[in-house]
Amino acid sequence: MDVSNWTGEVDWESVATGGGKFAFVQATEGTNYRNPRFDGQFGGAATAGLIRGAYHFAQPHESDGTAQADYFLQNGGNWVSDGQSLPGVLDIEDNPYKDKNGKNSCYDLSAEDMVTWLKDFTNKYRQATGRHAIIYTTTSWWQTCTGNSDKFRSNPLWLARWGGEPGELPKSWKRHTFWQSAEKGPLAGGQNSFNGSESQLRSLANPPAEVTVSGAVKSRKTYTVTVHNTGPYPVKDVTVSGRTYGGQRVVGAPGCKYSGTALRCPIRELGRGQKVTFTVTTKPSKTKGRVGINVTVGSVKLVLKAG
CATH class of the missing domain: 2.60.40.290 (Immunoglobulin-like)
Structure with missing residues (x-):
């Protein structure tokens, strides 16, 4: 499942008994918003025994990728080696604020500039944590706004596509790691599946030395x-x-x-x-x-x- 401030209070024990194994919790957006429920949601997921990860909602027209990665790292996105924490997520998708910011779906960035922004964010996260950030996106947005870049193969893919199957993947990936298949479902928040076993999920949270x-x-x-x-x-x-x-x-x-x-x-x-x-x-x-x-x-x- 994935949750944010909009999800409200979550009964994490019910999530665990209802079959939930992992959760993504929004931590930040841009460089000026931190989810006011983050600590309770992130900590609550861990207390209930779920593996959890934090995510950052990108606003690439507001500041560069390094600045937003820094803000994310300082406000909940810093990976810790506790066996329950997934690498942080960069949520990059269609601009939802077109009416407010006047930007197009790609935030008025060219494909070249968008790839640079993504590299700056993911490189900063890798430098700070030793982990490759997960990238959440849709195939259509990636094709349009990055020119279908193939430069991010090392970053696990969290694919957003509501429906019965993942469908076509962006060019950087041959397989998805997570799949968001529905906005709502039996658990609170969005519904997601991991493309692997539970032991592989735990290995993603607790990787070997490199x-x-x-x-x-x-x-x-x-x-x-x-x-x-x-x-x-x-x-x-x-x-x-x-x-x-x-x-x-x-x-x-x-x-x-x-x-x-x-x-x-x-x-x-x-x-x-x-x-x-x-x-x-x-x-x-x-x-x-x-x-x-x-x-x-x-x-x-x-x-x-x-x-």
Whole structure:
């Protein structure tokens, strides 16, 4: 279900006993409105055992995406690792205030400017929380107002389409994560379904750690390996293992232990958003031919080739 101030007081225990598993609660709109019932609705959903998420109703003609993401983060939209909180939602849809603001369905933004606005919002949210914001929209609005952009594949889709099936999806997505199928139903507020199992829903609220690994060849004698924590949690006890090939041995690797062709670089802890780079210096036994390093970090394997 999804609720806002207009829904009024919600009997959350009845929602839970009536089969409700999750709820979205409006937190903010633009940069000057906060749902006065947000704390009670958001907290009430959690107390009743529901997984819940906050959403922001976009007003892209009023201020840029970064400013509205900031306002959302400061007024209920900041994701917390409590096992019950879904990533925050960006609600972007047909302009409902045309008679008041005089803007068209796309808020008088071009498709290019709308995509920039969306990127600013979602990038700011990702930077602040380590999570990809969910995007709530309709296929028709997305096609018209973003030019059917395919730049948001990492953001889960909450599709709005009232009826018996989700229908065509916007170009950025091959599947929807949530589907709003009706404005009203047996539970308070709008009616929604999750496209997966209950355990998958809980995994969306409580995701695994996320680390990316990259490398670069500076020369036949110098290589770098970078480990970046791109997820929502600090990670501990990460190990970079490597072995040279092509007749070279390791002669320098600050922060690592090495001997002959092998090296091992331990990372005790890497905070959210942090990265660490190791520089490896080798001594090739010949001036020509293919040389490099095979690197392993957890399940990730990286091959750095020079020559």
